[in-house]
Amino acid sequence: GKICRIIMSTPGHPLLVGVGGSGRQSLSRLSSYTCLYTTMMIVISGTYGMNDLKADLQAMYTKAGVKDEGVMFLFTDGQITNEKFLVFINDLLASGDIADLYASDEKDAIRNGVRSGCKGAGIQDTPENLWMYFIGRIRKNLHMSLCFSPVGDAMRNRARKFPALVNCTVIDWFQPWPMDALFNVGQKFLAPIEQLGPQDSPVRAGILDFLPYSFESTGQVAQVFMSNERRFAYTTPKSFLELIKLYTAMVGKKVDALEDQKDRLTNGLDKLRKTQEDVAGLEEDLKEKAVVVAEKAQAADVFAEEVGREKANVQAESEKAAVEATNCSKIAADVAIQQKSCEEDLAKAIPLVKEAESALDVLDKKDFQELKALAKPPGGVDLVCEAAMHLQAGIDPNIDIDKKGQVKDTSWKGSQKMMNAPEKFLQNLKEYKTHIDDGNVPQINVEKARKIKDGMGDDFTQAGMAKKSGAAAGLCVFIINIIMYYDVVIQVEPKRQGLPPATE
Secondary structure (H helix, E strand, O other), X not given: OHHXXXXXXXXXXXXXXXXXXXXXXXXXXXXXXXXXXXXEOOOOOOOOOHHHHHHHHHHHHHHHHHOOOOEEEEEEHHHOOOOOHHHHHHHHHHOOOOOOOOOHHHHHHHHHHHHHHHHHOOOOOOHHHHHHHHHHHHHHHEEEEEEEOOXXXXXXXXHHHOOHHHHOOEEEEOOXXXXXXXXXXXXXHHOOOHHHOOOOOHHHXXXXXHHHHHHHHHHHHHHHHHHHHOOOOOOOHHHHHHHHHHHHHHHHHHHHHHHHHHHHHHHHHHHHHHHHHHHHHHHHHHHHOHHHHHHHHHHHHHHHHHHHHXXXXXXXXXXXXHHHHHHHHHHHHHHHHHHHHHHHHXXXXXXXXXXXXXXXXXXXXXXXXXXXXXXXXXXXXXXHHHHHHHHHOOOOOOOOEOOOOOEOOOOHHHHHHHOOOHHHHHHHHHOHHHHHHOOOOOHHHHHHHHHHHHHHHHHOOHHHHHOOOHHHHHHHHHHHHHHHHHHHHHHHHHHHHHHHHHHX
């Protein structure tokens, strides 16, 4: 009802705020259907862009402004693949007149389309009046239903950048359903299930009371989970409906299973009665075979003696197993020593990683922007950047590589391309340790970087590069330490690979 009242006003745009599954889109579609409007949405794809949005908006403007039909534009925050979309949305909400939406010849066609309506309203059909009449129809007939989630900072940031999202809409917060609403919904959906008994049966009443209780208890546990773990877990009306759907499906399966068991029990009882009759006949046969049983008993005594001999053999095998257990304990001790050796070697590499990270912490994207802007870098800076390229080959997509995974262009232009996005380049350097730990760094790339480092000698140091470029000096420290860390990991890896077989 509230959404209907909003979209029946001019201009009326509801901003529905709630988590996913709270019924924002469903109520928007129902309200649009109630008001005899046409509901339209954009279809997001991998290639959807600004021109596609303009085409969709033009189709809505034609239906609402030229054909004078009611339209609801249903738009969710999940469809905002490009923040520039909100520029058009902001203009639509604020005035309805979106800049650069139409070319001049398209505007003339629109003016001709509304000319008869403008004259019928008693307005002089000047170009300006025709266009304002068209915009007036847009504000009357086109209503946006914005479905946003309050989770995170996205909605707050967008409201600050595009004030029409809040100033030109009516906000409707979707609150959790009350207990009586949950009870009524559960009662409606479970009414057709005959397996639960009559409508006034205590079993049905208990189930109807438990469903809202379980839903509310889940919400309370989610709040405790949020306070303890700082992570969200949402319970929405949609999840409540899914709970009812799951329960109804399980009831059907369980009832079918019980019917099957009932049939099996009936068949079993029939067979038991038949068996009882057969047993009476067999008793007579048993009397005749008593003599045979006595002979079998004698044979059993002989077999018991054989079992005694086998028991002695089993005891001997148990003693062998005890010896094998002693050997396993010794192997386990050797594995523990080898594992401790691996951990000690890796602990020695931690200061190297910290030293490399410290060299990057003093740098920011401005340092790399200044370095990238050099048309011809000072001597040695290009070699430092080339060494960084060899290390990042196959990891940073900005570095072109050949089929062997090696750097294709080692010139200064290749280095500039590597630093094309300085902030991303700096982040890639900080994450380089992870790639070494995962074994994603080819040894040949590290050897090429090592060759450059060794070839430059004392020039490949922080002191040697500090006077030429602060960014290059930081890169020197990072490359020196990360290569040493790589060497430690390579030495430890054979030991680590030997642990699983030894453990087995």
